[in-house]
Amino acid sequence: MSNHPSLLDLSDRLDWLTSGNMRPYILARKSNRIQNPGEKFSLHWFPHEPFFMDALVINDVYFSDALMNMEARAFAEADMAMPRWVFYDCAIMPGFVSGFAMRTEAVPQSIAKILGPENMKGEWTPISMFIVIPTMREGEWVAHNLSSINSLVGPNERYYGLGFLSKAFGLAYANIEVCCGITQWQSPAMRLHSYYGFFEILTAYTPAHQYSRTLTYRLNVNPEQWKYFFTKQESAEFYDKFEPAGILLDTNDDRQLIDLHMKVQAGEGPFFLDANEIRSKQLDDNLTIYRRKTEG
Ligand SMILES: CC(C)(COP(=O)(O)OP(=O)(O)OC[C@H]1O[C@@H](n2cnc3c(N)ncnc32)[C@H](O)[C@@H]1OP(=O)(O)O)[C@@H](O)C(=O)NCCC(=O)NCCS
Incomplete structure (x- = not known):
């Protein structure tokens, strides 16, 4: 069943x-x-x-x-x-x-x-x-x-x-089970891609791509989350597992994208995005960066 x-x-x-x-x-x-x-x-x-x-x-x-x-x-x-x-x-x-x-x-x-x-x-x-x-x-x-x-x-x-x-x-x-992907920060497709599982940022700034403002992501495919794409409800599991990392990212600002990327590169992550937040904002609005909650 x-x-x-x-x-x-x-x-x-x-x-x-x-x-x-x-x-x-x-x-x-x-x-x-x-x-x-x-x-x-x-x-x-x-x-x-x-x-x-x-x-x-x-x-x-x-x-x-x-x-x-x-x-x-x-x-x-x-x-x-x-x-x-x-x-x-x-x-x-x-x-x-x-x-x-x-x-x-x-x-x-x-x-x-x-x-x-x-x-x-x-x-x-x-x-x-x-x-x-x-x-x-x-x-x-x-x-x-x-x-x-x-x-x-x-x-x-x-x-x-x-x-x-x-x-x-x-x-x-x-x-x-694990799906990576590549998209541009302000693409409408962000509203879809972020729902397939908890959405980890692998690159925030990607000069190796044709467009540097490209985001590379990785997620563990989690169909339990997919329904929220249609119901537009928040995912309790996401807020149970993740908390704001103290960064509100302006995706129009290369400097901020590079700073975040440097943190990822230095192993300060992993950092995640909230699908519900992406969906409920304009495509060029600032986005909250999340990290995993520490146990206990
Ligand atoms: C991105 C793409 C695949 C989305 O597919 P779609 O069939 O249009 O979208 P769906 O019907 O599955 O989903 C609809 C939701 O997507 C979002 N969306 C789709 N097009 C959008 C647009 N132009 N602007 C803003 N949001 C958009 C909305 O959130 C919408 O739901 P909502 O109105 O309830 O919030 C399609 O628009 C496309 O082919 N775009 C051009 C190619 C492209 O950019 N591909 C992605 C590369 S990473």
Whole structure:
């Protein structure tokens, strides 16, 4: 039996998930298929079984084309669309791609117009993508890409939670215990990424990345926390375990990001962020830095 509440009880904006026109997909080469999918967390959140695509099979390549097109549009504003060779070399070969697809004949006109008929060739058209890649550390993966059609359509045409649930599906399906990731401090995606487990800052300032104001995080995947994304309640467990570290971080200020990074580098952490605080503030507001409470 699963302890996790049903998704539909968490929000009445999730009925799209039950539609027969919406299904999760897995895009993975045969040898990267997951053994015993979903075994670790017994989530039972997703009513429909995924279907499989293989980027190495020529007849399936249209699906990767459609994904590349959706992803390029979603990342255009941030100027971080993924080169196709990165998709192949860094996602398809080592990793695992999943997301949601919509039955092509049911795709609304507004979305069809954005995607273009050349990207709606098969029975199913992908509308979100989560890419995750294993690292050299046992059980640790890197979330490499998250994108959803919601970023391209008007508020009334969105499938609420599509981006969040795409990553949730991938983490649960692939039994991922530790997930790192990379995002920019003021990205809307911070509001999603911080809910998958207690969110530790690995780098606060990242000059090795194209954008120095990049945050690298790591978390122990904890589906007990996922419901709060929908209920927007605070997590009692977070406040039980963590306390403010006396830093209110201005994420616009390189000096402060560097100072925090130096503390991480010097082993003064680990430092954490509160998902509920991120969600309830503006994207460029100051953020409280937390540390673990000391025992006793
Ligand atoms: C970031 C992204 C994946 C989120 O997926 P999504 O399907 O739009 O989001 P969901 O429906 O799952 O979640 C909605 C929540 O996300 C947050 N959110 C999404 N887009 C937002 C935006 N433009 N501004 C502020 N918050 C936003 C909100 O908190 C919202 O919930 P709320 O209104 O109840 O607070 C999607 O917008 C996207 O593809 N963006 C472009 C690519 C990108 O930046 N990817 C992340 C790289 S790290």
